[in-house]
Amino acid sequence: MSITIHTDTAEETREVGQIIGRVAAAGDIYLLTGPLGAGKTCLTQGIARGLEAPGYARSPTFVLVTRYQGRLTIHHADLYRIGHPAEAWDLGLEDIIAAGEDVLIVEWADRAAEIFPDDALWVHLDYAADGDPAACEVIPDSDGSIPSRHRITIGDAPERYGRLLERLKRRSLSDALDGVS
Secondary structure (H helix, E strand, O other), X not given: OOEEEEXXXXXXXXXXXXXXXXXXXXXXXXXXXXXXXXXXXXXXXXXXXXXXXXXXXXXXXXXXXXXXXXXXXXXXXXXXXXXXXXXXXXXXXXXXXXXXXXXXEEEOHHHHHHHOOOOOEEEEEEEOXXXXXXXXXXOOOOOOOOOOOEEEEEXXXXXXXXXXXXXXXXXXXXXXXXXXX
């Protein structure tokens, strides 16, 4: 089962993340991919909010891994600065995955795709072509235009995330029906 969700604002992207966080379970691994400014950190902020973590999740681009305590412990990694997949192991990700007790969120996960287990959930964030401007950090396209809507795509999700996909599909259907009278 797969799903694509469009969001028009950073807050809507956080709301999708909040749904993910509310159903997150120990051992869940969320692997985020997409270009700069596509909403990876916004989605993470929502996941942390859904997991009842106090404060505001920030991108760990320079520290590489941050930890937040909510209903479950959240490890938020950013692999943007790594040069080789083996460097991801040096961050302690292997121990977090092996323990299976916490939630792991990895931005730029495609930089070390081979190290993650098959039961992780891949989430691709990108810009869509239409809609109003929406971004946590708006990065102009190569032609100088500002991307507008965001697209969150979850491909073939492992079975353990079935409940999550059902919730996200209900959210998408509800949003689509809001404009129908």
